[in-house]
Amino acid sequence: MTAPPPASPRERQADRSAARRNRWLTGPAVTIVALFGIVPLLIVLVYSFLAPAPYGGVQWKFSTDAYLNFLFQRDIFSDALQFSPAFLLIYLRSFVFAVITTLICLALGFPTAYFMATRPPEQRNWWVLLITIPFWSNLLVRTLAIMFIIRDEGLINMALMGLGLIDKPITMLYTNFAIVLGLFYSFLPFMVLPLYSSLEKLDFRLVEAAHDLYATRRQVLWRIVIPMSAPGIVAGCLLVFIPALGAYVTPLILGGGTHLMIGDLIAQQFGSGRNWPLGSAQALILMAAVLVALWVYVRNAAKGGKHG
């Protein structure tokens, strides 16, 4: 092998101008990320260290009260800090709901995606289209539709009573069940689509090879199909878990405001709570928690999934 000849000055100049051109091309993307991603985040960060103004907004006075208020309450008389788990419990509940939603989405999304990926190629795009149909209508409208289906005088209760299976309506609306149902319904496509794209790439000759080596259908699923579609499972779970954790509209409508989740809590601080710094701090704590969870998750996935 001969070493490549040293670049002539002209070539080097060409390289530099290409690099400059590339910088120009990435300009719009960088601007958008900075303008709509980083700047707002910085504003939230700054606000979280300020004091609330009486009628919303902030006073330009440094304060860590917002973060203290997250875990503690100031006694009205003695000004002493008392531990108050109220916010923490809401975070915990949101976390549990998000986990349950993710698991249900995975349990139902996986067979769906597998079914789609095993259709003849010319049929598959139609199935993808069907999966995306819910996106064509507004989330609010879809959530309200669920409300009409599951409320006491809704479709399900009327049908069950009409059939004489129950005497009085089963309360479903404004329960935890309603929230999880709504979250599951909203986020299912985010689980199905990455799973599908992962399963579609699966080499089904490996399935045949496993069958040939005495693996039953169940063993093929656990030993071949699931490990091989791990990237899709990871992507789907993240795409469902993160938005489910911060969901706002669905818990508000289907939970009736009685079962607060993080999204509602943060919105409250900017609305009726008139405590923008507290809302900002809560938002940042949520983000930090998600980032830490992500970091741990991706690190483990990378360790276990190097073969992928």
Place this chain on the structure above:
Amino acid sequence: MPEQPSGSAIAIREVSKVFGSGSDAVTALAQVDIDIRANEFFTLLGPSGCGKTTLLRLIAGFDYPTTGEIRLYGDDIAQLPPYRRPINTVFQNYALFPHMTVAQNIGFGLEMLGRPRAEIAARIDEMLRLVRMEELKNRRTSQISGGQQQRVALARALAPQPKVLLLDEPLSALDYKLRKEMQLELKRLQHETGITFIFVTHDQEEALTMSDRIAVMSKGRVLQIGTAHDIYDKPAERFVANFIGETNLLDAEVTGVDAATATVRVKGTTLQAGLPEGFRPTGKATVVIRPEHAELEAGGADRGTLGGLGGVITNVVFFGTDTHYYIALDGGGEFMVRRQNSRGAAGFASGDRVGLRIDPGAARVLRD
């Protein structure tokens, strides 16, 4: 149908496979009958689309025959799923599990059979020794070369000690030298393990060098089954003669038939030609003569002593160990003669007039 001999490992009985239905139906296999003996290296040979891979998939259990029986040591297995058949496959693309190490791949079958850990570990080591891959035990399958992947695929399929091993063109992805090496390796493995091998290939040379017996297939049918010698020396049909080795086909007139030979006239010359079993030709027929079964004689004027065939050399191609002479026959047609290159032998050149002497017993009538 006579009862199969007790030595048959696999008996394929009147197996047909039709894909699709109605007007789209495609017959991939039509009434195939094959007996494969225990401990045999059996090859299914044919061009792509001849049905050899379909037949292999039926034996493995990835597809089910439309009609007919597949018996494994007497038991009909045609309807069993692949994981219930003591038959393993080496796939054309190897189909190694990319998320497992070499050792995990090899142990997979035994693990699925629920064998104890210690037994699996011992067997993995034994298999690695057998295919000479000990040092790569803990590698990922993506980190090893094509030839090594081939060995892992073999070890993986042999580890559960199947009664029959199926090999679906396993050498086609390897380069020439490695392929030659693996051919010998496969023969050695078959010898050492004593397992019945069913090998699918479109490469006639590979089939001839490796197989105990060969079934030549075309268009979903088995045309001829026999040893490499039988198939090469006594092809029964034009397709077999053409597909295997190089061939001279000549139009002939049958003038007489006795027990195993026919008297035929080819371009005014009378030859004795062998007959396929149970075939009694009349009238026009095709005669096959292999290129190494004819000798060139200078001159070629005296037709009486030279078997009468003669012509002019049009092309001479040197192949190292031998030379091919292409001859335009008097009265039309081409004939190719292969001569071994030995020192001192007189050479012939393009444009020389030559006579052809056909070895006695070399000509054979084809069933067509």
